[in-house]
Amino acid sequence: MNTKINALVLIFINLIIPFSAMFAHNIFVTFFLFLFSAVLLLRFGKIRRFLKYSIAFLALGMIYYLLLHFRIPHTDVFAMSFFILFHFIPLMMIASLLFYDYGPSEILSTLQLLKLNRKFTIALTIALRYIPTFQAEFKIMKSSMAMRGIAFSWKRPLQSFSYFITPQLFRCSLLAEELTAAGITKGIEYHGVRTSIYNIKWKKSDSFWLISFLLGFITIILWGGHL
Amino acid sequence: MIKFNNLSFIYEGYETECLKNVNFTIEQGEVVLLTGLSGSGKSTVLKCLNGLIPHLYEGKLSGTILLNGLPMADLSAGDINQTIGCVFQNPRSQFFTTSTLSELAFAMENYGIPYEEMQKQIASLSERFHLQPILDRDIFQISSGERQRLSLACSFSLNPKILLFDEPSSNLDYAMTMQIGEYIRNFKEQGYSILVADHRYFYLNNLLDKVIVLESGTVSGIYTETEFKNSDYPLRQFTLFDTDYPLLSYDPEETYLELKNISYQTILKNISFSARKREVIAILGKNGAGKTTLAKVICGMEPSTSGQLNTPPVMFIMQDSDYQLFGTSAENELSICPHPVSREQIHQALDRVGLLPLRHRHPFNLSGGEKQRLQIAAATVSQNKVIIFDEPTSGLDYYSMHAVSDLISELADRCCLLIISHDYEFIRKTANRIIYLADGQIQADFVLTAETTSQVAAIFHQMKGENHENP
Incomplete structure (x- = not known):
């Protein structure tokens, strides 16, 4: 029995992340995206990858916060770089699943469902x-x-x-x-x-993951963030 | 089944024809060898047959190829692939997917074969090519022999009638190469037509119906196997072990390299040996025996798990030169060195390997043999006393193999050389000492003398699993 999440769910989430990183001026959106990506990594049993990205996420977030808080002169460019990297960690987490846990043939077949x-x-x-x-x-x-x-x-x-x-x-x-x-x-x-x-057919569990993501994302946006 | 009629081809952006009026036929059930020196057009012929020309490589194509009586120009790449199966040379890039199961199914998926039929075909191919233990594994994690069997199985997934092999021996050890020969014999008996493009052909002995020799893009001769063996073509050996090779001098000087009980994970176990100046040591062993790992440990790319290693800085020349070329020209490549190298030294080194006229050319625009010689020139200007070569003759033609052998012999005057190779002719022409690795341990270590030469053949037979006297 195929229990893998349909690749389309991951592709969809990874399309949302860059937009939210660029336009959502709310740190909670980034935290939500990180948490959702972390749950997905754990769902795939990728504990080491989860730890690696979590450490990177926290470290980048802290460095950015410190640079911003202490207003160290001439560090604006570095602060911006850390800020961008921090926001893109969830994207890398999901992308790592697509790169390493789905075969090219599987993705090709899945994309065919979209009739692209x-x-x-x-x-x-x-x-x-x-x-x-x-x-x-x-x-x-x-x-x-x-x-x-x-x-x-x-x-x-x-x-x-x-x-x-x-x-x-x-x-x-x-x-x-x-x-x-x-x-x-x-x-x-x-x-x-x-x-x-x-088995690339859309399953109930795929709907569950997608709806969970959309509900969480929209809630956070409505709660405080905006695009 | 295949008929070439005055086929000519010029790659886009080039002025000279890569193929000129090529004419030959391949009948059903024939095994045909396509050979010729590097750059003679062998790969281009294969690309014309598998549809990559003109579908991927553009250029001016004239003349016709008839496939089962139909002009190939009227067929799509999709139609061609259902008749012709391909086994490529490069194990790294011949697979489109990254899992064995996915790769077996890939061509069938593309052609819309129903799921149940795919499952049946996969089960049948797995049994035929002994793939059950590796089904649904990562392709990068399986052995080279398993990869080769997978590649063969994939080429059969659409039940083609014609098989193309592009230098199947270049990345395989002796045993696996002989196994390919056995598979080809078997396919021939089943009526498949087979075209093999290769520089080495010992595994095709007594199997060939026809030998087509290409020279500068034209067919210079079509022979039977017997005629080819009696021709004046610069032959690699058909029967490896029957030829007499002159014995090389062995006069070692001071010790440059010393390994004491070196182990690495579960791959290498208590390896101990020393190597001295003027020694050319051939490291033999089956694919996966730990030869390349040993080289990596010696040059410091991988730290040993235990043991003691005494060595000056080591130069390791890998099988695939593309990973080791960083310069903007052949001349610049040699200047990339931890110590200063004069222009004169660079020119001398390039001249010695015959690359001085090509000194301004980008290293990636050199042929395989030229890249290999450039690497040797880099070794010449380096001050390394220990140099390791990994399969230096892989994919090289007769002349390039001899050129590399001569250059390596020259280098031995100032350093000790370790050569990982499956090429029996090259080993006998170049090495003066043999180390045989099996199961991560040294099984034999001897100097090549009149008394010990038979042991080299015995090692090759043992690697193939034949019951010959133990070395």
Whole structure:
């Protein structure tokens, strides 16, 4: 029996978060989004990920509060960066579920339920598939840089950035090409109705999660925040 | 089943033809080897066959390819994939999804195969390719052999009649490569048509109906297997262990590297050995034996769990050079060094590996063999006394393999070298000492002499699981 939450619920929530981060001038909205994302992580049994993001959320929130409270001169840019990161932690929490706990094929099939443009859904699926591969490669590249004695140096920022970014860009292009080729040779462009090995049907429990989220979000907005 | 009629192709943005008037046919049940030096157009032929040209790679295509009598130009990529199954070279990117079950179902899902039929096909493929223990696992967590079997199973998911293999041996150990040969033999008996593009072909011995040799984009010859073996083409060996290789000198000097009871998690157990200047040590072992982990521990990328390691800074040249190139040109690549390197030194090093004329080219625009030689040039200008190579000949043609072998031998004059390799010809041509790893432990460690050379073949047979005398 499939007890996984439909990916559409997570995609919907992740579409709401950036808007609320930009327009909701109420810290309680961010706290609600964090709590809801935390519950979802725990629902998936991702305790370590939950702890990691919780620590980051609290730390960023505290740093932002301290910078704001003590009004330390010339720290406005840092305060703004911490503020943005703080608001985007819930987004990262949900995105981590989509990246690591749903396969590209599952997401492709789920997006098909929305009858979106096929080119758009394929591009989105390739992007989601690309991220975990890139992360693995990034780790290898960092080790390679260390072995070659190349470390990021503030004394030579442009050169350091060049060493860092050049292989990334080439690998990005190559990986995108390889993944697209793998997709094409397996019929990703075939113009027919796609089926799925996963149960992607909308379930009662999906409605529960979505309604819970909407009720909570709207309540917080009506209670004190505004968009 | 397949007929190439005067096929030519120019990639967009290029002026010279990558394929020029290519003509050949592949009949039902034939096993055909497509070979040629790097850049001869093998991959382009495969891309024309699996629909990636012109659907992904744009360019000017002329001539025709007939697939079962129908012009391929009239078929969509979707139609082609139902007839032709592909096994790509790169294990990292040949899978579109990240789970084994999902990947097995992926092509069927795209073609709208009903759920029950998919389940039946998955059960059948899992049994045929022994995939039951790894169903619904993360693709990045399974072994390379399991990945190769998964890749084969995926290529069969839509019941194609033609199979394309792009350098299947390049990332596999001897045992797995021989297993691919067995699978191909089996598919041939079942009437499949198979096209294999590869530089190495020992696993196809006595299996080939036809050998097509490409040279600068044109077909320079079509041979039977016997004719090919008797031709003057610069052959990699068909029978690895029957060839006599000259013995290499062994005159080691001071000790550069020492490992005492090194262990790493459950992968390496009490590894002890020392390595001296002028030693070229081939590290042998099946995929997953812990060879690369050992290299990572030696160069400090992974800390050992226990044991003592005495080594100066180590240079580790990975199998995939793309992760290790950071420069904006070949010349600049060599200047990236913890110590100052003069322009003259850089030019000398590039000249020695034959890359001086290409010194202004971006490293990512070099071919696989050229990148490998650039890495060796970087090792030359480095002051590292210990250098580790991981599969330096993977995907290299005959000439590039010999060039890499010669360069490595030159490097040995000033350092000790550890080479992780599955390439028997390269090992016999380059190494003067062998260390064999199995189950995370050293099973054999010997200097190559007239008396011990037979042990190398015995190790390869043992890795394949054959009952030969233990090394």
